[in-house]
Amino acid sequence: MQRMLLLFLLAMITPTFAQSPAPSASSARTTHKWAVVLHGGAGVIERNSMTPEAEKEYRAGISEALHAAASVLDRGGSSVDAVEAAIRILEDNPLFNAGRGAVFAADGTNQLDAAIMDGKTMTAGAVADVTRTRHPISLARAVMEKSPHVMLVGPGADAFAASVGLEQVPPSFFFTERRWESLVRELKREHLPIPPRPAGAPPAPAHDAAFFETPDNHKYGTVGVVALDRAGNVAAGTSTGGLTAKRWDRVGDSPIIGAGTYASNQSCAVSGTGIGEYFIRYTVARTICALVQYRGMTLQAAADLVIQKQLAPIHGDGGVIAIAPDGQMAWSFNTPGMFRARLAEGGTPVVGIYRDEP
Numbered sequence: 001m002q003r004m005l006l007l008f009l010l011a012m013i014t015p016t017f018a019q020s021p022a023p024s025a026s027s028a029r030t031t032h033k034w035a036v037v038l039h040g041g042a043g044v045i046e047r048n049s050m051t052p053e054a055e056k057e058y059r060a061g062i063s064e065a066l067h068a069a070a071s072v073l074d075r076g077g078s079s080v081d082a083v084e085a086a087i088r089i090l091e092d093n094p095l096f097n098a099g100r101g102a103v104f105a106a107d108g109t110n111q112l113d114a115a116i117m118d119g120k121t122m123t124a125g126a127v128a129d130v131t132r133t134r135h136p137i138s139l140a141r142a143v144m145e146k147s148p149h150v151m152l153v154g155p156g157a158d159a160f161a162a163s164v165g166l167e168q169v170p171p172s173f174f175f176t177e178r179r180w181e182s183l184v185r186e187l188k189r190e191h192l193p194i195p196p197r198p199a200g201a202p203p204a205p206a207h208d209a210a211f212f213e214t215p216d217n218h219k220y221g222t223v224g225v226v227a228l229d230r231a232g233n234v235a236a237g238t239s240t241g242g243l244t245a246k247r248w249d250r251v252g253d254s255p256i257i258g259a260g261t262y263a264s265n266q267s268c269a270v271s272g273t274g275i276g277e278y279f280i281r282y283t284v285a286r287t288i289c290a291l292v293q294y295r296g297m298t299l300q301a302a303a304d305l306v307i308q309k310q311l312a313p314i315h316g317d318g319g320v321i322a323i324a325p326d327g328q329m330a331w332s333f334n335t336p337g338m339f340r341a342r343l344a345e346g347g348t349p350v351v352g353i354y355r356d357e358p
């Protein structure tokens with residue numbers, strides 16, 4: 001009798017198992033549509049401050065990076081791979097304040113900061129004041145994946161980069177005349193001494209004294225990328241030379257996890273750009289994700305709350321890009337412009353610079 005009962009019970013439950021489909025790898029892969037959002041810096045970027053040619057170059061640079069990330073994601077690559085691929089392109093593009101083309105510190109060096117975070121594992125890597133590693137974002141990734149640490153700084157960070165085989169370059173690799181001129185202008189404005197041109201830099205073009213009195217339209221250009229892959233994982237990365245004429249080995253928000261860079265599959269991924277001191281004090285990236293996670297706000301509302309309601313009134317100039325595991329994309333900035341772009345699987349790319357663009 002007992003045996004009969006057992007058989008009956010088994011017969012009752014077996015179909016239940018049979019009905020629940022085994023999760024297949026392909027269904028897991030295609031659950032999510034990929035998406036990517038990037039920025040190339042926020043600031044006083046206005047139509048009258050840019051020539052049509054310069055504008056074209058910026059849009060082309062942003063689009064190239066967007067498509068690099070998109071092609072990684074479209075092949076089924078990870079969000080971390082997409083973030084790194086796009087930022088490497090922007091680091092090599094002299095228009096942007098990251099890698100080659102980074103702004104100069106007051107002592108005439110390029111001191112580079114970068115961070116990357118994987119929302120799936122909540123692991124992160126960051127570097128600050130790097131001077132010899134061609135791709136700081138790849139170094140940040142190496143810190144995340146190949147070291148037991150989260151953040152390395154200065155010569156130690158470059159030494160670690162060399163030890164894991166990342167390309168090392170002479171500091172003059174990062175030199176651009178435009179950023180040098182910005183440094184000279186800023187140092188003159190602050191009545192600070194002007195350092196000698198870096199070893200290996202090309203000879204100085206002739207300028208009259210008035211040249212350095214004109215205002216600087218090229219202060220910005222930090223780069224950041226957030227991505228969502230087909231597996232539903234988000235990641236964020238940011239890379240920058242920081243602020244022109246920074247002193248005392250100043251470090252901004254970009255490499256500070258939770259300030260300029262943050263990613264968690266439980267909420268969102270964010271990369272910021274602007275005056276880093278505000279982004280650090282207001283833990284901008286993590287606050288946006290916390291609003292999504294604990295208050296259930298939409299990504300756009302959370303980004304707007306922090307950027308427009310918290311930072312704007314205290315002159316915390318800047319902006320963010322953000323993405324969520326459910327495919328929401330957002331950007332928000334309280335400056336006249338932000339270089340930005342986004343693309344979701346099956347959609348068309350949106351590229352913008354000025355405030356009045358979509």
Ligand code: ASP
Pocket residue numbers: 041042219220221222240241242243251252253254260272273274275276277
């Ligand atoms: N947030 C960067 C920093 O403070 C600079 C920028 O985004 O323009 O280092």
